[in-house]
Amino acid sequence: MIKVGVLGARGRVGVEVCRAVEAATDMELVAALDKDDSIEGLAGAEVVVDFTHPDVVMGNLEWAIGHGVHPVVGTTGFDEGRLETVRRWLAASPGTNCLIAPNFGIAAVLMMHFAQRAARYFESVEIVELHHPNKADAPSGTARRTAEIVAEARAEAGAARMPDATTTALDGARGADVEGVHVHAVRLSGLIAHQEVLLGGDGEILTIRHDTMSRSAFTPGVLLGVRRVREQPGLTVGLEPLLDL
Ligand SMILES: NC(=O)C1=CN([C@@H]2O[C@H](COP(=O)(O)OP(=O)(O)OC[C@H]3O[C@@H](n4cnc5c(N)ncnc54)[C@H](OP(=O)(O)O)[C@@H]3O)[C@@H](O)[C@H]2O)C=CC1
Numbered sequence: 697m698i699k700v701g702v703l704g705a706r707g708r709v710g711v712e713v714c715r716a717v718e719a720a721t722d723m724e725l726v727a728a729l730d731k732d733d734s735i736e737g738l739a740g741a742e743v744v745v746d747f748t749h750p751d752v753v754m755g756n757l758e759w760a761i762g763h764g765v766h767p768v769v770g771t772t773g774f775d776e777g778r779l780e781t782v783r784r785w786l787a788a789s790p791g792t793n794c795l796i797a798p799n800f801g802i803a804a805v806l807m808m809h810f811a812q813r814a815a816r817y818f819e820s821v822e823i824v825e826l827h828h829p830n831k832a833d834a835p836s837g838t839a840r841r842t843a844e845i846v847a848e849a850r851a852e853a854g855a856a857r858m859p860d861a862t863t864t865a866l867d868g869a870r871g872a873d874v875e876g877v878h879v880h881a882v883r884l885s886g887l888i889a890h891q892e893v894l895l896g897g898d899g900e901i902l903t904i905r906h907d908t909m910s911r912s913a914f915t916p917g918v919l920l921g922v923r924r925v926r927e928q929p930g931l932t933v934g935l936e937p938l939l940d941l
């Protein structure tokens with residue numbers, strides 16, 4: 697049995713994760729902690745799942761890694777600086793591993809992968825992410841990561857700069873620029889989590905769209921991460937290696 701702790705246990709995703717861990721026959725939920733609980737309650741857990749908030753996740757990771765608990769992290773807000781800090785903590789705690797995935801939905805991971813594969817064949821790529829209005833951050837972790845891997849694929853293929861004749865615009869009208877890829881964030885009641893990657897070429901457009909219809913979509917990926925994190929050395933970013941992508 698894998699002893700699992702959950703941080704953010706009363707949150708929108710945390711509730712689903714606790715339910716899934718309790719239903720898994722190879723896992724035991726040993727701690728379900730939320731905002732005002734002491735993180736010391738994680739003592740005894742082998743793996744901790746974090747779905748909290750970008751402002752608190754780094755403190756949680758420092759504690760977990762320092763205590764030899766393997767984190768599986770869904771919380772967003774990771775840039776290269778944060779990832780480097782996590783790598784440093786892991787290096788100081790040999791045998792402890794960490795998985796950080798901006799999206800645990802299998803279809804969402806495939807959407808990102810297909811966008812990365814397609815990017816080199818098109819002149820233009822833009823991303824529109826659409827989420828519920830209670831989301832803390834923008835752009836979403838998924839959109840940010842998609843833009844990064846799309847930009848990387850385009851750079852590797854020697855793609856030219858994307859055409860854009862805009863010289864006059866209101867601030868924000870062209871969205872956020874993530875390594876040259878424009879990302880637009882919609883916050884709308886009724887939505888959960890959605891993303892479109894628009895790829896434009898000569899006379900044709902490919903749209904890759906992903907829709908999260910229920911937060912239960914994240915739990916198979918989280919359980920996969922919990923089962924595999926102990927054998928994935930150091931820091932793993934994204935679920936792709938666990939899906940052989
Ligand atoms: N990787 C993925 O697949 C996914 C990632 N996410 C990300 O996960 C994060 C959480 O999303 P969501 O569940 O919607 O958010 P919620 O706000 O619904 O849940 C977060 C929970 O964490 C609690 N919390 C805040 N601080 C702490 C702390 N220090 N220790 C323990 N618990 C704490 C919050 O309490 P309180 O409300 O009182 O502040 C809340 O109950 C976001 O960053 C989101 O982007 C979301 C969906 C999928």
Ligand SMILES: O=C(O)C1=N[C@H](C(=O)O)C[C@H](O)C1
Pocket residue numbers: 772798799827831832835836837838839888889890
């Ligand atoms: O906050 C959310 O809801 C989600 N957050 C993640 C992100 O920022 O990409 C994953 C998914 O989009 C849902």
